[in-house]
Amino acid sequence: MSSFLPEGVRGVLPEPDYPRLQQRPLTDTERRARWEVRAAQWRARELAEVVFGRVGESSLLGAPPGGPLRGLLRLGVPFADLGDHREREARFLAAAAADPVLARVPLVYVLGPDGS
DSSP: OOOOOTTTTOOOOOOOOOOOOOOOOOOHHHHHHHHHHHHHHHHHHHHHHHHOOOOOOOOEEOTTTSSSOOEEEEEEEEEOOOHHHHHHHHHHHHHHHHHHHHSSSSSSEEEEOOOO
8 A cells, every 4th residue: 555655754743733813903093094095095086086087996005004105096097098198197196186185195096097
């Protein structure tokens, strides 16, 4: 009878420990920082809807709250031609810079064509 165990192994091997989720509770400061980014995400989406007419997909990649960058926000917007897109993008970025919520939360905006 052949064995799948290498030579010299006898008995039953001990089962490895299961990985455990080690999660500490967030501090009030960390919780507020996360909600600031979420508020900025929805405010930016609202501005993009005004400028571009609609927004399809959107996704947020968060960054650590202590750094200069708070996240990367991708917004899928209608795309007709490059000239029109760049003009609307410039209006969106100007509006975002003047917005009191978005001015406090530095995000990188990726305004790409909506895939739908």
